[in-house]
Amino acid sequence: MTVRQDTDPSPELLAAQKRALNESGWGVRFRLFQPHNPAFWVLVVGLVAGLATAIPIVTHSAALYGTALAVGVVAFAIYAIPWWIFLHHHDRYTPLPAQFVAVGFVWGAIAATFWMAYNANNAALSLYAKLFGHGWAMSWGAGLTAPFTEEIAKATALVLLIGLGSRLVRSPYDGFVIGAFAGLGFQIAEDMLYAAQSAVHTFGSEQLGQALRIILFRGALGIVSHALFSAIFCAGLVWFLGRPRAQRNRALGATLMAFSMFLHFVWDSAAALAGALLGNPSVALVFTLGAAVLGLITVVWVARTASDVEKHWLRDLLAPEVARGTIGDAEVAALAGTRKDRTRYLHRQKHGKRRAHHVLDAVADLAAGIAHDHGAETAEVAHLRSEVLRVRTTGGS
Numbered sequence: 001m002t003v004r005q006d007t008d009p010s011p012e013l014l015a016a017q018k019r020a021l022n023e024s025g026w027g028v029r030f031r032l033f034q035p036h037n038p039a040f041w042v043l044v045v046g047l048v049a050g051l052a053t054a055i056p057i058v059t060h061s062a063a064l065y066g067t068a069l070a071v072g073v074v075a076f077a078i079y080a081i082p083w084w085i086f087l088h089h090h091d092r093y094t095p096l097p098a099q100f101v102a103v104g105f106v107w108g109a110i111a112a113t114f115w116m117a118y119n120a121n122n123a124a125l126s127l128y129a130k131l132f133g134h135g136w137a138m139s140w141g142a143g144l145t146a147p148f149t150e151e152i153a154k155a156t157a158l159v160l161l162i163g164l165g166s167r168l169v170r171s172p173y174d175g176f177v178i179g180a181f182a183g184l185g186f187q188i189a190e191d192m193l194y195a196a197q198s199a200v201h202t203f204g205s206e207q208l209g210q211a212l213r214i215i216l217f218r219g220a221l222g223i224v225s226h227a228l229f230s231a232i233f234c235a236g237l238v239w240f241l242g243r244p245r246a247q248r249n250r251a252l253g254a255t256l257m258a259f260s261m262f263l264h265f266v267w268d269s270a271a272a273l274a275g276a277l278l279g280n281p282s283v284a285l286v287f288t289l290g291a292a293v294l295g296l297i298t299v300v301w302v303a304r305t306a307s308d309v310e311k312h313w314l315r316d317l318l319a320p321e322v323a324r325g326t327i328g329d330a331e332v333a334a335l336a337g338t339r340k341d342r343t344r345y346l347h348r349q350k351h352g353k354r355r356a357h358h359v360l361d362a363v364a365d366l367a368a369g370i371a372h373d374h375g376a377e378t379a380e381v382a383h384l385r386s387e388v389l390r391v392r393t394t395g396g397s
Contacts, residue, residue: 112185
């Protein structure tokens with residue numbers, strides 16, 4: 001890999017780097033305990049209220065369907081790990097602090113699920129049954145309730161985190177990531193609940209088999225579930241509200257939020273739609289697959305579009321290092337580009353993919369160090385800079 005000869009970065013490059021750091025909020029510390037911030041007490045109240053609803057449900061389920069509950073909790077707790085890694089990997093441009101997104105995950109799992117959605121869904125379904133009959137409520141109730149109650153409930157994680165750390169939520173991509181983590185928390189909590197209640201229809205018999213069916217079914221469909229819906233919804237919410245560096249686009253934001261709820265509606269009403277439009281509820285898979293394909297296309301488009309400003313920040317942050325000769329333009333393009341850009345970079349390295357991977361990891365560490373020290377010339381940044389040069393020479397050995 002050829003890089004430029006060492007030169008001092010121009011004042012313009014350093015000013016652009018400082019501006020990128022200020023605008024992105026990358027490197028800003030997050031402090032959870034904020035007793036003077038009303039948002040902190042909303043967090044406390046929401047989690048306490050969620051637990052107050054969840055604990056009796058879990059206790060009751062454990063008494064009647066202990067095996068199903070235990071299997072569901074263990075299986076979906078394990079299931080959450082690769083999803084967490086996957087989402088963390090995709091927050092790679094100006095990543096949010098782990099503790100920050102963890103708050104969104106916990107809020108989605110406890111407050112959004114049990115304090116908000118559980119109570120709102122039960123109330124709405126009860127009203128539907130009284131107004132339109134039990135059969136209609138069974139067919140259409142979930143599709144005409146969950147997309148509204150659940151998407152709004154999960155999106156409160158984003159609003160809460162703006163209150164707790166407004167400097168950290170600066171772009172639609174931040175909303176996208178927070179929405180995905182909050183949706184993942186909601187999804188895991190809901191899946192555990194469904195696994196525990198799966199034995200209701202068999203009056204408590206075959207608990208293991210019933211729970212495993214739920215685990216396999218909901219696990220397989222997890223890629224087009226709550227994390228996807230709320231990632232789209234929350235990116236749209238940031239565009240709708242606007243942030244200091246993300247220009248407000250209310251039309252786009254409202255469209256994405258509405259489309260997320262539409263996907264959720266189709267997902268929950270597939271059988272009813274198949275019966276009403278095709279005359280055969282058994283072909284619900286047509287609508288399920290249609291929603292899945294539309295959802296995946298949309299989430300990829302939203303991720304790429306929402307991350308544009310983050311890529312720009314990362315390029316500005318690393319531009320002085322290109323001028324110094326620490327890294328090359330190709331490395332910046334790989335880190336601040338798409339997966340195809342990264343793959344193209346790796347294939348072009350004559351010393352092999354493994355060394356190229358190590359170099360990119362070292363450059364990413366350098367970018368994080370610069371953000372952590374807010375662009376200052378510190379001993380840690382100097383060390384990370386030397387690590388990039390060492391890894392390029394030795395391959396990380």
